Amino acid sequence: AQKITQTQPGMFVQEKEAVTLDCTYDTSDQSYGLFWYKQPSSGEMIFLIYQGSYDEQNATEGRYSLNFQKARKSANLVISASQLGDSAMYFCAMRDLTGFQKLVFGTGTRLLVSP
Amino acid sequence: GAGVSQSPSNKVTEKGKDVELRCDPISGHTALYWYRQSLGQGLEFLIYFQGNSAPDKSGLPSDRFSAERTGGSVSTLTIQRTQQEDSAVYLCASSEDGQGSSTDTQYFGPGTRLTVL
Numbered sequence: 001a002q003k004i005t006q007t008q009p010g011m012f013v014q015e016k017e018a019v020t021l022d023c024t025y026d027t028s029d030q031s032y033g034l035f036w037y038k039q040p041s042s043g044e045m046i047f048l049i050y051q052g053s054y055d056e057q058n059a060t061e062g063r064y065s066l067n068f069q070k071a072r073k074s075a076n077l078v079i080s081a082s083q084l085g086d087s088a089m090y091f092c093a094m095r096d097l098t099g100f101q102k103l104v105f106g107t108g109t110r111l112l113v114s115p
Numbered sequence: 116g117a118g119v120s121q122s123p124s125n126k127v128t129e130k131g132k133d134v135e136l137r138c139d140p141i142s143g144h145t146a147l148y149w150y151r152q153s154l155g156q157g158l159e160f161l162i163y164f165q166g167n168s169a170p171d172k173s174g175l176p177s178d179r180f181s182a183e184r185t186g187g188s189v190s191t192l193t194i195q196r197t198q199q200e201d202s203a204v205y206l207c208a209s210s211e212d213g214q215g216s217s218t219d220t221q222y223f224g225p226g227t228r229l230t231v232l
Contacts, residue, residue, distance in 0.1 A: 035220070043204060045223035091158065101146060101210070102171060103221060105158035 002027045004092050004106035011111050013082045020067070021077040021109045023092030029053075031097040034075040036066065039089040039108070048090075051075055052097070082113045117142070119224035121207050127230045128197055136192040136227045140209030147190050148210075148221060149174075149182060153203035161205075164190060197231045204228050 003026040013019040025034065036048040051059045051066045059066040067076040075094075079086055089110050093103040120139040128134050140147050149161040151174075160174040164184045175181070179198075184190040194201055208221040 037223070042225070043228075044225045045206060045208070047220050047222060050220060093158075101163055101219070101221075102148065102160035102174070103150075103158075103208075104160070107157050 002029070002032070002094055002096070002104045004094055004104055006092055006106035006109050008109045009107075011109055013079075013111065013113055015084060015113055015115050016081055018078060018080045019082055019111065021079070021090050021092075021111065023075045023077065023106060025073050025075060025092075025094050027073075027094065027096075029096045029098070033095055033097050034066070034068070035093045035095075035103065036064070036075075036077045037091045037093060038086075039091060041088070045091070049077065079111075084113050084115065087111060087113045119207055119209050119222055121205075121224040121227050123227060124225065125228045125230075127232065129232050130199060131196055133193065133195045134197055134229065136194075136205050136229070138190045138192070138207030138209075138224060140188065140190070140207070141222060143211070144209035144222075145187060145212055146210045146219070146221075147184055148208045149190070149192050150206045150208065151203045152206055152226070156203075158206075161192070194229075197229075199231050202229055202231045 005024045032053045034051045038046045049061045049064045051068045063080045065078045089108045091108045092106045095103050122137045147164040152158045163171040179195045182192045204226040206226045208223045210219045210221045
């Protein structure tokens with residue numbers, strides 16, 4: 001069974017600073033994908049970034065990067081130059097790339113960016 | 116293009132009534148998923164459609180829950196004889212092919228907030 005653990009219920013960061021949101025995972029699958037989603041107060045889940053288990057380089061998408069450490073089973077999200085609009089819930093998720101397609105989510109981290 | 120849409124955005128119902136929640140996936144996406152988000156349980160998978168068939172229904176919590184998809188497009192999640200524990204946000208997502216390819220990202224709709232009184 002797959003499991004995602006996000007140990008930070010809440011994080012605070014000042015505008016323009018970088019912040020790291022932690023995510024560790026557990027799976028027996030060899031081929032899997034890791035995802036980060038943002039959920040603002042409006043409720044919609046917004047896809048941010050993806051990392052495949054066989055990808056050798058860390059994924060980057062604009063101000064978002066994923067610090068993937070396969071041996072440690074961690075997939076931390078790094079947000080550079082935080083903006084007020086980054087205040088939201090952030091969810092780490094994973095799915096098997098060979099079997100059923102469901103996403104397994106962590107419990108989320110609430111990020112608050114202050115001016 | 117248009118994203119995933121869901122209706123209604125909010126639904127308040129009385130215990131024991133039936134409700135139907137609708138999801139319109141992104142045009143051309145063959146895979147469709149239902150998830151539930153509640154305070155106590157976090158985000159839980161309910162059911163997955165590939166085309167009109169549902170190869171994975173493992174997350175449906177009871178036989179009061181059912182879902183169908185027609186024309187490879189719109190999906191309806193039906194909850195019969197609603198209970199207070201059914202109160203949650205029901206999220207729908209779609210992806211291009213659902214075949215497990217690495218680029219097959221799930222895109223979510225805004226959700227339906229269900230409140231059972």
